[in-house]
Amino acid sequence: MPEILCSENKDVTENCLDIINLMILSDYWNSVKDDIESESKERDYYASRLGKANISVMMLNPVTGEWNGKWTIYDYRANGSFIQLYVPVSLFNATSGEYSFGIMDIKVYR
Amino acid sequence: MKAKAQMEIMGLVIIVLILALGMLFMVFLTGQEKKKTDEFSPQGTNLPQDMIDAIKNIRVSCPPPTGRTIAIDDLMADFASYPTIYCNGTSSANYTYRIVSNILDNTLVNWSKTFVFRIVKDEQPLITIRTYAYGKSPFQELDTVKRNESWKPICFDRYDIPQEQLKERNGRSHTG
Numbered sequence: 012m013p014e015i016l017c018s019e020n021k022d023v024t025e026n027c028l029d030i031i032n033l034m035i036l037s038d039y040w041n042s043v044k045d046d047i048e049s050e051s052k053e054r055d056y057y058a059s060r061l062g063k064a065n066i067s068v069m070m071l072n073p074v075t076g077e078w079n080g081k082w083t084i085y086d087y088r089a090n091g092s093f094i095q096l097y098v099p100v101s102l103f104n105a106t107s108g109e110y111s112f113g114i115m116d117i118k119v120y121r
Numbered sequence: 122m123k124a125k126a127q128m129e130i131m132g133l134v135i136i137v138l139i140l141a142l143g144m145l146f147m148v149f150l151t152g153q154e155k156k157k158t159d160e161f162s163p164q165g166t167n168l169p170q171d172m173i174d175a176i177k178n179i180r181v182s183c184p185p186p187t188g189r190t191i192a193i194d195d196l197m198a199d200f201a202s203y204p205t206i207y208c209n210g211t212s213s214a215n216y217t218y219r220i221v222s223n224i225l226d227n228t229l230v231n232w233s234k235t236f237v238f239r240i241v242k243d244e245q246p247l248i249t250i251r252t253y254a255y256g257k258s259p260f261q262e263l264d265t266v267k268r269n270e271s272w273k274p275i276c277f278d279r280y281d282i283p284q285e286q287l288k289e290r291n292g293r294s295h296t297g
Contacts, residue, residue, distance in 0.1 A: 026174045074181055076223035099171045099228065101178035108190050110180040112224050 012036075015084065017103040027101040028113065030080075033068055037082035054087075063089040063120040070102050071112045089120040169236075172229070176221060183208035183216075193220060201242045218250060225251045 015036060017027035043051055065088050070080035080102075095118050102113040176193065183191040183206070191206070199206040200214035208216050221238065229236050230253050239249040 024178070026171060027178060071224060071227055073179055073220040073223050076227060078227070097168075097228070097232065099168070099175035101175050107182070108180070109182060110178045110192075112175055112179055114228060 012084070017101070024101070024103070026099075027103055027110070028068060028115075030070070030102050030104050033082045033084060033102075036084045040083050040086045057085055058087050061085055061087070063087050065093075065118040065120075067116045068100065068102070069114050069116060071114070073112050088118075091121055093118045093120045168234075176224060179220065181220065185209065193217060196220075197240060201240075201247055214248065218248065221250045225253075229253065 013023075015028050015032040017024040017029045039053065043054060064085060065083070066085040067081055067083045069078055071077070072079050095116070098115040098117065100113045100115050102111045103109075104111065179193040180190050181193070183189060191208070196206060196213040196217045200212065200217065204213050206213040206216075211219070217240075225236075225238055229238075230251070235253060237249065237252045240247045
């Protein structure tokens with residue numbers, strides 16, 4: 012998902028996600044979650060690449076130790092079992108210039 | 122004449138069989154391709170390395186007297202040489218300790234991973250932030266983990282302070 016990576020002058024920072032882009036993507040998935048039957052080019056685009064999975068990102072404030080943000084950036088759930096994976100990532104806040112710590116929670120349905 | 126007709130029928134049957142096999146093969150190949158695109162396999166993840174990378178990138182606000190955002194790299198380099206940075210009265214060492222331990226407690230400890238996280242300088246440990254062995258009481262001494270062969274730290278990692286940064290800091294403290 013290159014659209015959510017942190018980039019500056021086309022230079023991409025590895026393992027880093029831009030919080031503003033996460034919010035935009037999360038808003039999209041929130042808007043379509045109750046309307047699963049309707050046609051959506053965007054949903055089809057992601058589904059053809061990611062399949063049946065659910066991906067969310069949680070943000071930890073490293074100074075206070077509190078979780079203070081969660082965004083669902085892909086949601087195509089299925090019934091049945093799944094494999095869960097946690098990937099540590101950096102989260103860039105362009106407003107404050109801070110890089111926080113985050114966890115990408117990936118559930119892949121079988 | 123009868124034999125010739127039989128031969129022709131046999132030939133047709135063979136052609137039909139070959140075509141059927143070819144079509145089956147095509148269907149099989151298409152199915153395989155579709156399967157590849159439908160399945161999302163999160164490969165290439167390396168928990169220890171991703172954890173280190175995510176910690177290395179952290180840049181937090183440092184309340185007065187510094188009063189700006191500061192990279193964790195700078196905090197580590199500061200306490201590894203001649204500490205000068207204080208964030209709201211907290212030294213760079215204590216601030217780093219708080220940040221990294223908050224992260225480890227909320228992730229690796231919560232997930233019951235066995236690991237040692239320490240910061241080293243010139244191969245010498247500066248600070249061990251967490252030693253956690255799943256199934257044992259947390260915060261065991263590092264040497265206990267080393268001695269016990271049955272405890273294999275699955276997530277042993279360390280953070281090496283970049284030498285360039287150290288040189289730069291040391292240079293600054295000597296000249297300053």
